Structure formats: C-alpha cells, structure tokens
Amino acid sequence: MQTGSLSCPIPIEQYPHVLLAHGGGGKLMHQLIEQMFMRLFQPEVRCQHDSAVLEMPSGRLAFTTDSYVVHPLFFPGGDIGSLAVHGTINDLAMAGARPLYLSASFILEEGLAMDTLWQVVQSMHQAAQQANVRVVTGDTKVVERGKGDGLFINTAGVGVIEHEQVIHPQSVRPGDVVLLNGDVGRHGIAVIAVREGLEFESNIESDSALLNDVVLKLLEAGVELHCLRDLTRGGLASALNEIAEAAGVTIALQETSIPVRKDVQGACEILGFDPLYVANEGRFVAFIPQKSVDLALSILHSQNHPLAQVIGQVTESSAARVTIKSRIGTQRIVDMLSGEQLPRIC
Amino acid sequence: MQTGSLSCPIPIEQYPHVLLAHGGGGKLMHQLIEQMFMRLFQPEVRCQHDSAVLEMPSGRLAFTTDSYVVHPLFFPGGDIGSLAVHGTINDLAMAGARPLYLSASFILEEGLAMDTLWQVVQSMHQAAQQANVRVVTGDTKVVERGKGDGLFINTAGVGVIEHEQVIHPQSVRPGDVVLLNGDVGRHGIAVIAVREGLEFESNIESDSALLNDVVLKLLEAGVELHCLRDLTRGGLASALNEIAEAAGVTIALQETSIPVRKDVQGACEILGFDPLYVANEGRFVAFIPQKSVDLALSILHSQNHPLAQVIGQVTESSAARVTIKSRIGTQRIVDMLSGEQLPRIC
Structure with a gap:
C-alpha cells in the first residue's frame, strides 16, 4: 500500500x-x-x-x-x-x-x-x-x-x-442540468473497509483523483458552468442540499442515472449506508444550461470520465430541496446528512 | 484567561x-x-x-x-x-x-x-x-x-x-547591522509557566503581537531591508543561525545589547534555559545597511517598540556562524538549538 x-x-x-x-x-x-x-x-x-x-x-x-x-x-x-x-x-x-x-x-x-x-x-x-x-x-x-x-x-x-464566469451556487437557475462525472461512494467504502478489516468480494479502491484538468477543458471549450461542487464528506446528497439551499432551488434527481458500482452498493447494504451520502474524492457535479450538455458530456467522456451523465435538473419551485425519483417511480426528498456516517474519511 | x-x-x-x-x-x-x-x-x-x-x-x-x-x-x-x-x-x-x-x-x-x-x-x-x-x-x-x-x-x-525590495537571507551582506525590536524569551516562558504550574515573582505575559504595521512603516519610509525574520521556535539564536547559513556570513552579536527582562532571565535560570533559544511571537530581527539604522530605529521606537536597538553586525568572514561577545568581553559561538527545548509553544 x-x-x-x-x-x-x-x-x-x-x-x-x-x-x-x-x-x-x-x-x-x-x-x-x-x-x-x-x-x-x-x-x-x-x-x-x-x-x-x-x-x-x-x-x-x-x-x-x-x-x-x-x-x-x-x-x-x-x-x-x-x-x-x-x-x-x-x-x-x-x-x-x-x-x-x-x-x-x-x-x-x-x-x-x-x-x-x-x-x-x-x-x-x-x-x-x-x-x-x-x-x-x-x-x-x-x-x-x-x-x-x-x-x-x-x-x-x-x-x-482566468475567465469571467461566476461559478457559484448563486448562479444556479431553474432549467439547469446536473451532470455527475462518475460512480459514487467508492472513497468512503474503501477507507472504512480497510479500517474495519472488512473484506468484500472485490477490492474497492478510492476514486481519489485530480479534477483540475477536466474543469479547465470544460472552460476552454466555452461550456457555461453555473456551479461546480466536488462530493466529499456527506456525499452527493449533502453537496446537492448545500447548493439547493444556497441557490434557493429544487434539484430533481433520477436515481437510475446515478452510477453506483455493484460492489459498492453491496458494501453499503452490509454496512447500512446510503451511497448517496458516502464520501468521494474524485467526483463532482456541474450545473450547466441545457444548451451546453452535449459539449460538456463529450469533453467529460474524452477526459477519462466515461460514466459522466445527466443525473437531474433544477426545477421551477420556490422550495430549496433535493428530490429523487426512485427506480420504481416514487419520489422522495433527499435530506442533508444528519449526524455522523463515516468519521475520518478525509 | x-x-x-x-x-x-x-x-x-x-x-x-x-x-x-x-x-x-x-x-x-x-x-x-x-x-x-x-x-x-x-x-x-x-x-x-x-x-x-x-x-x-x-x-x-x-x-x-x-x-x-x-x-x-x-x-x-x-x-x-x-x-x-x-x-x-x-x-x-x-x-x-x-x-x-x-x-x-x-x-x-x-x-x-x-x-x-x-x-x-x-x-x-x-x-x-x-x-x-x-x-x-x-x-x-x-x-x-x-x-x-x-x-x-x-x-x-x-x-x-507592493515594492521591489528583495527581503531574503541572500540579500544579507557584510556590514549589515542587525536590529532587534524588543526583549526576548517571554512567549516561551509564559507558556511553559502556565503549563507546568510554575509561579514566578511577576506574571510573565507572552509578547505575541502583530508585526505587519511596523514592517510596512519601515518600507514606506524607504528603509532598505535586506532580511527580516521573526523569532519563533528556537528563538533568536536559531533564527540568526538560519540566516547566517543561508547567507554564508558571520553574525557578531553583543550580549549586552539583547534585552531580556529580569523575571524572564530568572525563570530561564530556574528552568535551565538560555533566553537566546526561547520562543517569541512578537519579536523580529532586521538586517539593514548602516545608513538606514537611525531612520529604522526612530520608526521602531515610534511604533511601540521602545526597546528596539542594534544587537550586532554582519562581519567580513567566510564562516557561516553566529558569535556573541559576552558581558565580560569573551567571545563564543552561538549554535543552533540542538534537540528540544520547549515542545508545543506554538
């Protein structure tokens, strides 16, 4: 190691x-x-x-x-x-x-x-x-x-x-599309597994990686970036809740669009975690206007983020919250992490 | 407290x-x-x-x-x-x-x-x-x-x-005068006294203070500053040794010029410390050419550093070292702190 x-x-x-x-x-x-x-x-x-x-x-x-x-x-x-x-x-x-x-x-x-x-x-x-x-x-x-x-x-x-864009939660607006650059939950599970001496079927490695190059590529290509956020402590759910609250918008997610590796999903089930709340160190969300989606995805895919995809959208609503439509079509609210899920994962 | x-x-x-x-x-x-x-x-x-x-x-x-x-x-x-x-x-x-x-x-x-x-x-x-x-x-x-x-x-x-001066050990040269802005040893003694529950005759307070204003005043007045160094861990002796080594010069000090409060001196004697090696958090040395000494001292004195004075000079010598002339006229080498004197004072 x-x-x-x-x-x-x-x-x-x-x-x-x-x-x-x-x-x-x-x-x-x-x-x-x-x-x-x-x-x-x-x-x-x-x-x-x-x-x-x-x-x-x-x-x-x-x-x-x-x-x-x-x-x-x-x-x-x-x-x-x-x-x-x-x-x-x-x-x-x-x-x-x-x-x-x-x-x-x-x-x-x-x-x-x-x-x-x-x-x-x-x-x-x-x-x-x-x-x-x-x-x-x-x-x-x-x-x-x-x-x-x-x-x-x-x-x-x-x-x-070196550019004039204001990349900030307050630039997020209804209609913005939410992109995610890959599968979630690996970093937290990788750390907790070795800490607790757990053995899963496959060796789950942290997703820890640099994101500076891909962001600069998006900027150079002229993609309009309203907000970016990496998904560390508290995972995807907490990051999106922070943005929803700061921007005063509703973010509507599609559960089926959020990639979670099978071994990570299995480990989460054993440990009682929800992968939406597990920390990542190489994952981020981008809030961009609809017109930039195709260009942004093609750049992400070409820059070693093959699983990048649209996971949701900012909707017209006065409520600051995150919702998710599940695999079976039901909709629920995704709250911010309450309490401590995984201490000392970063 | x-x-x-x-x-x-x-x-x-x-x-x-x-x-x-x-x-x-x-x-x-x-x-x-x-x-x-x-x-x-x-x-x-x-x-x-x-x-x-x-x-x-x-x-x-x-x-x-x-x-x-x-x-x-x-x-x-x-x-x-x-x-x-x-x-x-x-x-x-x-x-x-x-x-x-x-x-x-x-x-x-x-x-x-x-x-x-x-x-x-x-x-x-x-x-x-x-x-x-x-x-x-x-x-x-x-x-x-x-x-x-x-x-x-x-x-x-x-x-x-916002100026063009290169304030750096490598700007130090023979003939430079060494100024010190006040008495040494108070911070380390203040911390160790409360940590160890020692009581001295007077209450020794840390010298911890901001130095940004006085330095900017020196610069604004046009004082040529070759090197500045605050005297934290390792104290005056270690800071001067670092500069002597980096600049490849000998720094000759006068012990009688270095202010040490009586209560600090007494505490050092009880504890077996040399005040030249005790940490400070509001003290610094300035290496300046002879021509700037009067102006620099007048600024220091007017900026709440009444004890500021010349404590030594950079001499013509190929040896990188610090020497001190004692109260009784003998000269000795002041080495860098060896080992640990006061852990966790900053």
Whole structure:
C-alpha cells in the first residue's frame, strides 16, 4: 500500500521514529525539512524563508484550505498524502481556478515511523507533479505520543481564475442540468473497509483523483458552468442540499442515472449506508444550461470520465430541496446528512 | 484567561461538547460553520463555496502556512487563536508583504468544550480585525477522543508585495547591522509557566503581537531591508543561525545589547534555559545597511517598540556562524538549538 520508491533521506537506523525534537525549531527539525521536505518540494528554492514569494498571473485569486485526518493513512487507491493534494486542488478547480501553489503543514505524533512520513511525502510530491502544482511553503509540528494520531496534514491552495464566469451556487437557475462525472461512494467504502478489516468480494479502491484538468477543458471549450461542487464528506446528497439551499432551488434527481458500482452498493447494504451520502474524492457535479450538455458530456467522456451523465435538473419551485425519483417511480426528498456516517474519511 | 465576550452561538445546553458529527459533513457541521465560524468570519459571504474567490492587487504574492498546537490553549498574553493569526501574519510581514487573507482550519478533538472553541474563534476574529485581514476560507475536522489534544489550528496566509525590495537571507551582506525590536524569551516562558504550574515573582505575559504595521512603516519610509525574520521556535539564536547559513556570513552579536527582562532571565535560570533559544511571537530581527539604522530605529521606537536597538553586525568572514561577545568581553559561538527545548509553544 505504500507508494514511494526512494529510500528515506533521514537515516532510519538513527531516527526510526519522529521525535518531539523534530518539531522543536532546532537541528533535527532543520534536518527533517532540508533532507526530506526540501528534497522533493520546491528544490529550486534551497533557502528557507518565512513566506514563499511568488509570481501571480493576472486574474481573480482562488484560495482554499483543508486539513486531512483520514484513518488509516494508507487505503486502497490512495493515502493521506495524495488525498491532501487532490482534495485541495479539487476545491480550487471547483471555483474554476487554475491551481498554482500549495502549502503543506504536518502535525506529526511523536513515534510516527519516519519511513511512513517519507512514503506520504513522496505521494504528495507525485500528486502535485501530476497536477503541475508546486508545494512552495510548509510547516512541521510534533505533538507528544497520544496527543495526535500518527499524522495530520493541512494543505492550503492558491489558484488563478482566468475567465469571467461566476461559478457559484448563486448562479444556479431553474432549467439547469446536473451532470455527475462518475460512480459514487467508492472513497468512503474503501477507507472504512480497510479500517474495519472488512473484506468484500472485490477490492474497492478510492476514486481519489485530480479534477483540475477536466474543469479547465470544460472552460476552454466555452461550456457555461453555473456551479461546480466536488462530493466529499456527506456525499452527493449533502453537496446537492448545500447548493439547493444556497441557490434557493429544487434539484430533481433520477436515481437510475446515478452510477453506483455493484460492489459498492453491496458494501453499503452490509454496512447500512446510503451511497448517496458516502464520501468521494474524485467526483463532482456541474450545473450547466441545457444548451451546453452535449459539449460538456463529450469533453467529460474524452477526459477519462466515461460514466459522466445527466443525473437531474433544477426545477421551477420556490422550495430549496433535493428530490429523487426512485427506480420504481416514487419520489422522495433527499435530506442533508444528519449526524455522523463515516468519521475520518478525509 | 478566556477573552471573548459574546455568548456561544451554538446552544451549549444541547451541545456542550464537540461531537464527531460536527466534522461529518452533515447538519451539525453546517450548523457549526454557519452559526459560529460564519458569524465572525467573512460575514458578507454567507454562501459557502469550495474556495474563496478574491480580488488580488498587483504585485508579487506572499504565501505561508503554520499549524498551531500550543499547549495549553490559553496562556498569559494570548491563546491559540490570537497566536494562529499573529504567527501567520508575521510570516507574511517578514517577506515584506501586506497581509490580505487568511484561511482557518480546525482539527477538533471529540469532547472539546464548545465554549472553548467559541472563545478561540472570537480571539482569532479580534486579531484578524486588528490586522485588517479577512479570514476568507476554512475547514473543520473532528477526531475521536484521545486522537488529538483539544484543538489544533492551521492558518495559511496570502499577502501582496507592493515594492521591489528583495527581503531574503541572500540579500544579507557584510556590514549589515542587525536590529532587534524588543526583549526576548517571554512567549516561551509564559507558556511553559502556565503549563507546568510554575509561579514566578511577576506574571510573565507572552509578547505575541502583530508585526505587519511596523514592517510596512519601515518600507514606506524607504528603509532598505535586506532580511527580516521573526523569532519563533528556537528563538533568536536559531533564527540568526538560519540566516547566517543561508547567507554564508558571520553574525557578531553583543550580549549586552539583547534585552531580556529580569523575571524572564530568572525563570530561564530556574528552568535551565538560555533566553537566546526561547520562543517569541512578537519579536523580529532586521538586517539593514548602516545608513538606514537611525531612520529604522526612530520608526521602531515610534511604533511601540521602545526597546528596539542594534544587537550586532554582519562581519567580513567566510564562516557561516553566529558569535556573541559576552558581558565580560569573551567571545563564543552561538549554535543552533540542538534537540528540544520547549515542545508545543506554538
């Protein structure tokens, strides 16, 4: 499950585990930063400084942050490092921004295996390279054994918006079509399965993936994007409820249009989950006018999202809610997730 | 020690403590975000979105991040909330940037008192207002009891550099004068004293404070700033060692010029610390050419830094090191902090 291939640049025989001193501001912290973090991140900037100083192309600025506390650190299809890069870049993409820069801040628990940290750092580096984004600034803290849980990561991201569209729930209007880029529920099930030691018939991998390229392709092609939202905590249902509430509209879904893999559906039934509420890390919805649907779908299909399809529409109604028409033709309201379904899946 | 005055917007009788569900992506998380965080942060942007979309003045971009794990959460002179705003804004200021925007990401431990969180959020808000900086984006995660330590905060900051100076260790050159803006060692001692239940003769308060205004004043006055560095973990000694190494220069200090309060000196003697290595949160060094010294000092003195003075100089030497001339005239090398002196002071 561990992804990196380079040998750990910190001498493992001397420092097999993270010590409190690795966060203390002294020699060990500098060794960790210079030999591990700086080896992969921003290698052209050898000299540490309090802030990164960067060129900014003209355009509006997109700025976002997420902390990642996923447990376990490694899961089928990803790890906390790739997740911390994908998640924050996707949040920038959902604003229609071109991601430029990431920060990476680590809260390490004393006793974390040094090689585990190295695997995660390599995974972050690979994901950032794939996204053509630079990790330009960072921080490291260490907390005592029992005051953390191995490793938490925060990434913040900066991007530039180079177009004039206002991609925002308040741009959503009746008649808009809702597109979904693939099957739902895989990330949450992948994490919970490995955490609880469950074995399903097939190995369910997280859908964690970058969405920045496909969004930029949609924008370049001139698709009118009213709103974008990635489907993380709370799943499809919560994301659509947030948008319905912010936009003051009703969103009417067709259950038969929402792809759920059979193994995911089966796992959800065993665990008592509804896949509409299970977290994803590579799925998003796009609200677009009817005229752009064919173009948008052809771009999604050509960009490695073969299951992308229309799943519903914004209807004329004064009620802010999400409804779904089931396989047997009945209609029900899809509420926001109430309480906790899957803790620590991101 | 708790600073806020408004009553907690989350009904305490119903939710006296943070629950796992407050991070689960559902109704409780939305209630927490809307009623607590959005009440104070970016109230003009009522509608949540994945990224903040912001106007960016022209200039170079400064970008930084820090996670804060200080223990205890409240200490004389500040708390984790004010610290998380001061620290990140100061990192932007040290690049000569005007701070514009902050992100705020919370990792809460299940069971944290809701009112404690509210006190911290109010403190962040007050500090951000004082700095004229907006908290524009955020995130909330909750980890199970025993997997965190009450509350960790990450802030990332974005600022704009509106001048042409290159404020960087590599701009430091022989002949540069080193200014320090006040007495050292108070933050670390204030935190350790309350953590360990120590009582000193006087109540030592953290020096935690914003540095953005004074830096902008120095820039506006035309002071040539070669390098700035705030003195956090590892204290004055570690910061100067980092700069000496990055710039490849020798920095020669005068011990008698470095202000240390008597009560701080006394506490350091009891605890076995050297005040040169103790953390500060409102202190910085400036490397400037001799010609700018009088102007810089007059600005520092007029901006509430009455103890600001020259503490040393960059000398002609090929060795990257920091030396200090003691009160009795002997000279010794001041090394970087080795190991851990004070864990979790920021």
